[in-house]
Amino acid sequence: MAYIYAAIGSITSATRLSRKLSQAGINASILHTPAAVNKGGCSYSVRVRERERGALMAAAESLGIKIRSMYNDV
Amino acid sequence: MIYLDNPATSRKKPLQVTASLIYNSIVNNSNAGRGSHRYSLRGAGLVAAAAEDTARLFGIEDSGQIAFTSGASLALNMAILGVLKNGGSAIVTSMEHNSVLRPVHMMGAYTVVWADENGYVNPNDIEAAIEPDTKLIVCTHASNVSGSIQPIAKIGAIARKHGIIFLVDCAQTAGSVPINVEEMNIDLLAFSGHKGLAGPLGTGGLYVRKNVELSPIITGGTGSLSESLLQPDFMPDMLQTGTMNTPAIAALGRAVRVAQDYGIERILHHERNLAEEFIENIIASQGVRVLGGCDMNRRNGTVAFTIDGIESGKAAEILDSKYHIAVRGGWHCAYLAHKTLGTEKTGAVRVGFGRYNNRAQVKKLAKAVREISKGY
Numbered sequence: 167m168a169y170i171y172a173a174i175g176s177i178t179s180a181t182r183l184s185r186k187l188s189q190a191g192i193n194a195s196i197l198h199t200p201a202a203v204n205k206g207g208c209s210y211s212v213r214v215r216e217r218e219r220g221a222l223m224a225a226a227e228s229l230g231i232k233i234r235s236m237y238n239d240v
Numbered sequence: 241m242i243y244l245d246n247p248a249t250s251r252k253k254p255l256q257v258t259a260s261l262i263y264n265s266i267v268n269n270s271n272a273g274r275g276s277h278r279y280s281l282r283g284a285g286l287v288a289a290a291a292e293d294t295a296r297l298f299g300i301e302d303s304g305q306i307a308f309t310s311g312a313s314l315a316l317n318m319a320i321l322g323v324l325k326n327g328g329s330a331i332v333t334s335m336e337h338n339s340v341l342r343p344v345h346m347m348g349a350y351t352v353v354w355a356d357e358n359g360y361v362n363p364n365d366i367e368a369a370i371e372p373d374t375k376l377i378v379c380t381h382a383s384n385v386s387g388s389i390q391p392i393a394k395i396g397a398i399a400r401k402h403g404i405i406f407l408v409d410c411a412q413t414a415g416s417v418p419i420n421v422e423e424m425n426i427d428l429l430a431f432s433g434h435k436g437l438a439g440p441l442g443t444g445g446l447y448v449r450k451n452v453e454l455s456p457i458i459t460g461g462t463g464s465l466s467e468s469l470l471q472p473d474f475m476p477d478m479l480q481t482g483t484m485n486t487p488a489i490a491a492l493g494r495a496v497r498v499a500q501d502y503g504i505e506r507i508l509h510h511e512r513n514l515a516e517e518f519i520e521n522i523i524a525s526q527g528v529r530v531l532g533g534c535d536m537n538r539r540n541g542t543v544a545f546t547i548d549g550i551e552s553g554k555a556a557e558i559l560d561s562k563y564h565i566a567v568r569g570g571w572h573c574a575y576l577a578h579k580t581l582g583t584e585k586t587g588a589v590r591v592g593f594g595r596y597n598n599r600a601q602v603k604k605l606a607k608a609v610r611e612i613s614k615g616y
Contacts, residue, residue: 176464176477177273181284182304185292198276207467210276229304230450232474 168216172226173199173209173234180210186225192218203237242565242601246594247384247412247542250438260494261440264487272486273463283486290493297496298429299420300447307479308445308489312411313339315430315446318479319407320344320378322454328375333361334576335383340409341576344378355580358533359388367398376405381413385577385590386532387515387542389417396425405452411435415499416507417540427452438595439495440488448475507595511541514593514602518543521606527613531581531588541593547613552587555612563608567591
């Protein structure tokens with residue numbers, strides 16, 4: 167199954183984004199951003215299925231949450 | 241024992257709130273949002289859910305603009321010091337609590353707008369006090385002494401017209417008087433969780449409207465942007481530093497839902513009715529003076545009064561020891577309010593009716609006050 171990850175600098179923001187997606191019936195989970203992607207410091211990623219990329223972006227935008235980067239399975 | 245010190249804190253909490261506090265103290269007592277393990281994520285989810293509940297209560301569009309604090313005092317300090325940190329002056333009213341007056345005094349530049357003898361502020365007086373450097377207007381929603389409810393929407397409209405940040409102290413009204421930040425033009429809202437909302441002690445928060453310039457006064461760990469030595473500039477991380485009291489915040493969220501399910505208007509109606517009945521029962525008593533106006537539509541469930549010849553502290557002591565009624569005497573951390581109401585030398589006895597009080601208790605209190613006024 168293909169997943170897409172949105173790296174976010176704040177666990178609070180990641181939690182809000184994950185909740186917003188879950189409330190819309192989308193399965194979202196939060197994981198530590200791997201060092202290969204993260205430039206240093208704490209970063210968390212919200213993971214959804216690849217096909218939910220649009221919903222993820224829209225939810226982040228509606229909450230005013232800045233996505234640091236998008237990546238696939240590392 | 242009849243408990244009537246609700247303006248300080250509500251003692252009885254809904255069973256759901258206590259149950260939530262106990263459950264989460266056992267099950268969800270990890271550091272919320274400081275890791276990606278399941279307990280931390282669950283804690284972060286509880287805090288986010290409580291923010292969503294709180295946002296609904298106050299008509300706030302984005303729950304991410306709410307930061308939880310230990311109470312209204314910290315929230316007010318964060319707002320006042322955070323806005324005035326880089327200069328500018330403030331306008332405050334004479335009905336403010338020391339949680340407002342002390343931080344503005346500490347910052348140095350402020351004007352006090354005096355309320356009338358019943359504790360009501362005239363919005364025109366606030367507009368007249370605006371100076372070119374006025375950056376902040378602070379007003380309490382309801383006085384913690386007299387229960388006078390201020391015309392917040394009108395004052396907010398004036399602040400908006402002049403491009404001045406408007407901070408409202410809702411310590412005495414959150415959970416017992418309807419509040420809507422859009423309709424009332426509120427930019428910053430400080431609230432207490434443990435009073436009218438009947439949440440756990442040590443809870444409260446601050447709402448910050450988007451694009452309001454505010455500097456954090458406490459910095460440290462936020463679970464975000466760890467690589468930077470700068471405090472995050474986005475809400476709520478900017479103001480939520482350090483380990484949060486997750487079980488209490490979760491229980492506060494529960495308290496908000498309980499209050500909303502019951503109905504804020506209904507709570508106000510109940511508390512106001514009890515206050516009115518009490519006033520009617522003592523107003524004719526010799527030597528008893530009720531502070532604030534008689535228009536119940538402009539009051540909440542708090543009533544302050546004086547009894548000739550008896551110090552307020554002594555009267556409160558007698559009510560406790562002889563009648564088993566818990567009230568508060570003194571100056572209630574609001575000396576200017578007492579000066580406004582003409583009780584700066586005596587202080588006053590304050591009773592605050594809450595959602596769990598009833599008419600039988602009002603009758604007992606009124607009888608006790610009448611007896612004390614006659615020399616008990």
